[in-house]
Amino acid sequence: MAGKRFILGVFVFLFSLAILVHIVPRGNFECKLSMSNFSTDCLSSIPYSPSWPTTAVRITRDNFVFFSEEYVYKVGTNEVISIFFDGEKSNWTKELDISPQCAIWGEERRVTLPRDTNRLRHSIKYKHGSCLGENSRPEEVNLGSVKALSGSLEIAYYFIPLDKGCWVFWPEPVFGGEIEPRRIEASCSCSLERILENIGRDIERLNFTAVEDFGKWQKGPVEVVFSRLYTRNDEYLYIECEKIKGLGLARILMVKGSKNVVLPYPTLLVEKNQRKSED
Template structure:
C-alpha cells in the first residue's frame, strides 16, 4: 500500500476515535432527562430550614411569602367549602373536623412548608369557592358558588419549597378542633415565621415516594378522565386517581408560577365526591 495512503488512513482512524470519544463523553450529546434511571425510593426527602420549623395543621388558613428580587411575593391557597346552614333555625348539614388524615394513614407528602388537612362530614349538598393569590396576583382563577355533592370528604392541601430561599409562613392557629359553621371555629393566634430553606430532594422524588406509600396502603391507580391543564397561575406536574374498594383518592402536584413552590392537593372519599371536589379545587384548568 502506498505510504501516503497508509498515513491518510491512520489520520482518519485517529480522527474517528477522537470524535467518538468526544461524543461518548457527553460533550456534544443531546441533553437527556437527568431523572432517567434514578431510583427515587432511595433518596432522602426532608424539609431543611433555618431556624428549624414544623408546620401546623392550619385549617383556618395559611399563606406563604417568598423573597424574590428583593421583594416579598405571596401565595395564599384560599378555598372553602360549606354545608347547608340556617342561622335562624340553628341547623347545619355538616361539620368540619381538623384531622391530619394523611399522616395518620402514612401517606403525607414529604417536605411541606405549610398546609392543612380536614375531614368534612356533610349530609346535604354544599357550596365551594377557590380564589388563590399567586405571586401577589389575584383573579385569574376565581371559582365561586360551586355546587358540591353530599357526602363525607377528606381534604388536604400543602406547599413544598423546591429552592432554597427566604420565606415567611403565616398560619392561623385555631382554638378548637372543628366547626359546625353556625359559629366561627375561632383563631387563637396568627403565627408568622421567617426562615430560609428548601426540600432536600427534587419534587419528582416526593411525587414518586408518595405514590409508593399510597400503593403500599392497598390503593391501585385508575384512569383519570379529567386531567388538569396549565393556566396562568399553575403548571401541573402530576395528577393521579387511586382506588381501594369504595374509597377514591385524588393526588395532584402543580408548580406555582413565578414562585419556588409546588402545591399539593389530596382528596379522599367516594367516587362522586372525590371527582367533584377535584374539579372544584384543582390548580389547573380542567380538560376532559
C-alpha cells in the same frame, strides 16, 4: 507516630461524616429546616388576611411573591364553607403513611359537608410586589366551580420547596386572635418527581388502584403538573400537585372519601382543561 496519625485521620473522617449525615437530607427528601417568628418592614406591604387559608410568601431582597389558595363549598342557603377553616384537624395522611416527605408546611382536615351542599369553588390570590410599596389587594383568580354533594371527606395540603430559600407562613387563626407569621428556611431543594413517585408507591402499597390521570393545566401563576384518582373498595383518593410561579414552592393536595365527595376535585381540573381547549 504513623499509627496516631491514622487514628486521628479516622476520627476526623467519622466526625465529618456524622456532621454530613446530619446536614444533608437522605435522598434529598428531608430538608434541614429552621423556624422562627418573623418581623420585617416588608410585612406592612404584604396583603395578608387571616380569612385567607394556605397562605405562603417568599421575600427576596426588596420584593415578595404572595400566594393564597382557597377551596369553598356553597350550600343551599348561599352560605360559604371554607374547607380548611371548617371541620377538625387530623393526622389522616400520617396515619396512612402517605404524607409527602420534604414538606415544610401543611394541614390535614376531616370535614362533614351538610345535606344542602351544591357547589365547590376553587380560587387563588396572587401578587408579585415590592416591599417598598404600599399594601394593596392581590389579584384574585377564580379557577372554577363544579357541582358538589354532601358527605364526609378528608383533605390535606402541603408545600414543598423546589429551591433553597426562606418563606413566610401564617398559622391558622385561633378564636379570631392575632397570629405571628412564621419564617421557615429550607437548606435544600427537593425533587418533586421523586416525591410524587414515592407517594404513588405508598398509595399502591395500601392496595389503592389508579383509576385515571387528569392531565396537566396552567392558568396565570398556577401550573398543575400531576393529577391522579385512586380507588380501594368504596374509597376514593385524589392527588394533585401544582407549581406556583415565582414562589419556589409546589403544592400537593390530597382528598379522600366516597366517590361523591372526592370526584368534584378532579372534575374541577377537567372543566379547566375543557375551557382551555375552547379558548
